[in-house]
Amino acid sequence: GAGVSQSPSNKVTEKGKDVELRCDPISGHTALYWYRQRLGQGLEFLIYFQGNSAPDKSGLPSDRFSAERTGESVSTLTIQRTQQEDSAVYLCASSSPFFPAGAADTQYFGPGTRLTVL
Amino acid sequence: AQSVSQHNHHVILSEAASLELGCNYSYGGTVNLFWYVQYPGQHLQLLLKYFSGDPLVKGIKGFEAEFIKSKFSFNLRKPSVQWSDTAEYFCAVITLANYGGATNKLIFGTGTLLAVQP
Numbered sequence: 001g002a003g004v005s006q007s008p009s010n011k012v013t014e015k016g017k018d019v020e021l022r023c024d025p026i027s028g029h030t031a032l033y034w035y036r037q038r039l040g041q042g043l044e045f046l047i048y049f050q051g052n053s054a055p056d057k058s059g060l061p062s063d064r065f066s067a068e069r070t071g072e073s074v075s076t077l078t079i080q081r082t083q084q085e086d087s088a089v090y091l092c093a094s095s096s097p098f099f100p101a102g103a104a105d106t107q108y109f110g111p112g113t114r115l116t117v118l
Numbered sequence: 119a120q121s122v123s124q125h126n127h128h129v130i131l132s133e134a135a136s137l138e139l140g141c142n143y144s145y146g147g148t149v150n151l152f153w154y155v156q157y158p159g160q161h162l163q164l165l166l167k168y169f170s171g172d173p174l175v176k177g178i179k180g181f182e183a184e185f186i187k188s189k190f191s192f193n194l195r196k197p198s199v200q201w202s203d204t205a206e207y208f209c210a211v212i213t214l215a216n217y218g219g220a221t222n223k224l225i226f227g228t229g230t231l232l233a234v235q236p
Contacts, residue, residue, distance in 0.1 A: 031222060033222070033223065033224075035224075035226075040228075041228055042122075042124075042208065042226040042227050042228040042229055043208065043210075043224070043226040044226075045223040045224065045225070048222065048223055056223060059223070091161075091162070093224075095222065105222070106152075106164050106167060107222070107224060108164075109154075109161050109162040109163075110161060111160075111161040112161060
């Protein structure tokens with residue numbers, strides 16, 4: 001597609017339930033990122049994929065959070081046993097493998113999934 | 119830890135007023151710097167970016183930003199704002215210690231909400 005897409009756009013769940021959030025990056029983008037934005041805060045990095053591997057998982061807040069990427073395309077972020085503090089907008093971004101030396105490529109963001117945990 | 123500070127959380131201007139949004143980062147090494155914008159109901163879009171060279175960077179819609187290395191700053195400016203500039207603006211940095219195989223994670227500021235009154 002033309003841009004990064006995410007689904008669902010909104011998710012309301014009950015505390016303790018598991019949720020899966022999906023990201024479809026721009027075709028050909030090998031790098032994929034997950035961020036989240038809690039109310040009144042900036043975006044926090046969660047995890048970075050290069051291809052199907054995740055060299056940086058340092059932002060995942062707990063072991064209830066996991067992510068995978070298959071076929072160098074779609075990625076799924078899973079939150080198990082959701083808590084109210086998980087309520088946030090979860091954003092996915094992707095970037096191209098081709099960029100000038102010494103420069104980090106532009107990350108293109110999707111519309112996000114708004115997660116509400118009751 | 120590396121961080122980005124945006125000191126103006128909420129700015130209200132009249133049309134045709136000049137705009138300057140502050141952004142400071144904490145990292146002593148080489149950085150790539152970005153300003154993203156989120157218009158109401160839309161997803162994050164890149165406004166401009168700095169990799170190297172001329173520290174004065176011009177972006178879309180008449181915006182520009184100046185990288186001042188000695189001040190660790192990357193302030194965003196526009197000489198005359200329009201009502202359509204109403205949006206939330208995010209400054210972000212990639213530290214090049216993280217670049218090149220390890221991670222390209224963006225470190226974001228908390229954002230500045232700009233409201234332009236007609």
